[in-house]
Amino acid sequence: MSTSTTIDVRGLSKSFGQVQAVTDLSFTVRPGVVTGFLGPNGAGKTTTLRMLLGLVRPSGGSATFGGRAYRELARPLATVGMALEASSFHPGRSARHHLSVYGTAAGIAKNRVDEVLGQVGLGDFADRRVGGYSLGMRQRLGLAFALLGDPGVLVLDEPVNGLDPEGIKWIRSFLRQLAGEGRTVLVSSHLLSEVQQSVDQVVIISRGELVYDGGLAALDGGTRILVDSPDRAGLESALRSAGADVLALEDGLAVTGSSAADVGAMALTAGIPLSRLTPEHTGLEKAFLDLVGEGGRP
Amino acid sequence: MFLRAVRSEFQKILTVRMWWVLLIVLVGYVAFTSGLLAGVFGGLGDQLASSGGNAPDITDAALPPIIYSIASSIGYVFPVLFGTLATTSEFRHQTLTPTFLAQPHRGTVLGAKLVTLAVFGALYGIAALVASVGLGASILSATGHSTALGDSDTWALLARVVLAMAIWAIIGVGLGALIPSQVAAIVIVLAFTQFLEPILRLMTSLADWAAGIGQYLPGAASDALVGSSIFTSMTAAASGAQSLEWWQGGLVLFGMAIVAAGLGYLTSWRKDVT
Numbered sequence: 001m002s003t004s005t006t007i008d009v010r011g012l013s014k015s016f017g018q019v020q021a022v023t024d025l026s027f028t029v030r031p032g033v034v035t036g037f038l039g040p041n042g043a044g045k046t047t048t049l050r051m052l053l054g055l056v057r058p059s060g061g062s063a064t065f066g067g068r069a070y071r072e073l074a075r076p077l078a079t080v081g082m083a084l085e086a087s088s089f090h091p092g093r094s095a096r097h098h099l100s101v102y103g104t105a106a107g108i109a110k111n112r113v114d115e116v117l118g119q120v121g122l123g124d125f126a127d128r129r130v131g132g133y134s135l136g137m138r139q140r141l142g143l144a145f146a147l148l149g150d151p152g153v154l155v156l157d158e159p160v161n162g163l164d165p166e167g168i169k170w171i172r173s174f175l176r177q178l179a180g181e182g183r184t185v186l187v188s189s190h191l192l193s194e195v196q197q198s199v200d201q202v203v204i205i206s207r208g209e210l211v212y213d214g215g216l217a218a219l220d221g222g223t224r225i226l227v228d229s230p231d232r233a234g235l236e237s238a239l240r241s242a243g244a245d246v247l248a249l250e251d252g253l254a255v256t257g258s259s260a261a262d263v264g265a266m267a268l269t270a271g272i273p274l275s276r277l278t279p280e281h282t283g284l285e286k287a288f289l290d291l292v293g294e295g296g297r298p
Numbered sequence: 299m300f301l302r303a304v305r306s307e308f309q310k311i312l313t314v315r316m317w318w319v320l321l322i323v324l325v326g327y328v329a330f331t332s333g334l335l336a337g338v339f340g341g342l343g344d345q346l347a348s349s350g351g352n353a354p355d356i357t358d359a360a361l362p363p364i365i366y367s368i369a370s371s372i373g374y375v376f377p378v379l380f381g382t383l384a385t386t387s388e389f390r391h392q393t394l395t396p397t398f399l400a401q402p403h404r405g406t407v408l409g410a411k412l413v414t415l416a417v418f419g420a421l422y423g424i425a426a427l428v429a430s431v432g433l434g435a436s437i438l439s440a441t442g443h444s445t446a447l448g449d450s451d452t453w454a455l456l457a458r459v460v461l462a463m464a465i466w467a468i469i470g471v472g473l474g475a476l477i478p479s480q481v482a483a484i485v486i487v488l489a490f491t492q493f494l495e496p497i498l499r500l501m502t503s504l505a506d507w508a509a510g511i512g513q514y515l516p517g518a519a520s521d522a523l524v525g526s527s528i529f530t531s532m533t534a535a536a537s538g539a540q541s542l543e544w545w546q547g548g549l550v551l552f553g554m555a556i557v558a559a560g561l562g563y564l565t566s567w568r569k570d571v572t
């Protein structure tokens with residue numbers, strides 16, 4: 001394995017004509033942990049990853065691996081491995097030939113082809129034309145391509161897509177194993193639940209902008225109190241003046257940082273009758289959806 | 299680095315079926331046409347000439363080069379298609395992504411593709427010559443004509459056929475980069491080579507002022523480079539088509555290849571790969 005480097009994204013932006021796909025994005029991905037790169041469909045994940053790899057030219061900012069842009073790396077495929085969302089295969093070429101074509105161009109030892117095919121469980125299908133592969137097999141071949149140069153940095157775009165439950169389990173532990181070996185692992189997904197068991201850090205974007213960068217545990221919103229009253233406006237101002245952190249919802253108010261008993265006492269002090277007082281555990285998925293807005297954009 | 303990129307491009311071609319499918323069609327097509335021509339002019343030509351009809355006046359000495367050069371005068375469309383398909387399939391199957399990941403210097407990749415396809419174009423040229431000379435010479439000698447194979451001029455012509463086919467393959471790569479849509483590129487190549495250019499060559503040969511322009515058409519330049527062509531012989535007999543010197547034809551053709559590849563690089567090749 002080559003040395004693991006950080007991935008440094010600094011002020012990265014990209015517009016496709018009128019479409020502002022990514023806006024002033026900055027974050028750092030560290031070695032030794034799995035970092036989830038999350039956002040709803042169209043948030044700009046794929047565009048960002050393609051900018052990292054020099055496939056898409058940024059409108060502004062930079063993305064580097066230990067200080068070097070992808071095209072400046074002496075041995076790119078042996079430094080950074082990537083599996084990108086789109087199925088980039090010639091359907092008439094076998095998996096073995098697919099890998100050896102690019103291995104040759106990147107100067108990677110021939111024996112790696114069979115090694116990685118075995119690693120992703122495609123050893124028995126290596127000489128079949130890729131056109132006949134299932135979606136899950138293509139994902140595995142994509143992963144084999146990422147591993148080809150035994151790189152210290154791995155960038156995976158939605159690798160879980162199309163995998164069966166067993167495959168999902170397998171990739172989760174595989175990602176952990178890769179990070180455990182000290183590699184830098186960045187894996188994108190539009191579903192937090194899909195990766196939450198395998199990631200430690202998360203970078204969340206929405207509409208091309210960074211909305212969260214930090215640990216997974218800190219993202220958990222904890223418990224909030226849902227409260228309502230026939231006099232909702234009165235309740236809201238009463239809670240606020242009592243120092244509570246209040247969020248107005250469609251069907252009531254949500255209070256964070258206070259217990260149900262506290263909220264009840266605040267209402268009583270103000271003499272406002274309650275029609276509802278329920279604690280709610282928000283969980284990660286809810287926190288994620290709150291961050292990216294109502295499902296983001298389609 | 300460049301050598302690795304070239305080897306990768308060779309592997310790309312040899313690991314899918316297209317190269318030999320096209321090759322078989324090329325050899326079959328050239329064999330059929332040159333066999334037919336050798337049969338008609340070798341076998342029946344004497345009778346046509348003695349009957350005093352208005353058959354094209356092709357002398358005995360001009361016959362072998364015309365038949366042998368079928369390899370390029372008719373077969374040139376195959377290396378063009380080959381080069382075009384090699385490039386457009388990268389766009390179509392999105393294989394530019396792994397290609398540019400393995401070799402981020404895109405100019406190196408395009409250069410390697412040009413070199414590789416030039417080699418394959420030359421190999422296509424040799425295969426097509428095996429067909430045209432093999433069948434043509436057999437029929438010529440069977441019908442009592444000279445095969446001219448002892449003549450060094452003939453061998454120089456064969457070498458120029460190989461060169462022309464190599465350049466045509468480069469033109470194909472450039473066209474593929476200029477027109478990344480595979481269907482559009484194939485339609486344009488076939489429409490131009492099989493239909494538009496023959497008409498243009500015929501029309502420009504009818505007027506003196508136009509003939510000077512017509513000789514710069516790619517097919518005309520290629521025929522000039524080779525030094526013989528069924529097309530030139532047929533039209534020259536009837537009209538005033540002009541032809542460049544062989545080396546001028548070669549330079550014109552090569553210039554077109556470089557311009558196509560350069561424009562392709564500046565347009566689609568440097569674009570975002572999404």
Ligand SMILES: Nc1ncnc2c1ncn2[C@@H]1O[C@H](COP(=O)(O)OP(=O)(O)OP(=O)(O)O)[C@@H](O)[C@H]1O
Nearest residue numbers: 016019021040041042043044045046047048190572
């Ligand atoms: N080549 C392109 N031309 C124009 N717009 C583009 C192009 N590629 C992406 N976009 C736009 O950029 C935005 C971000 O797209 P991107 O593919 O990066 O999203 P994503 O987060 O990967 O989404 P998904 O979860 O669906 O894969 C979208 O609005 C998309 O329409």
Ligand SMILES: [Mg+2]
Nearest residue numbers: 045046047085
């Ligand atoms: Mg995407």
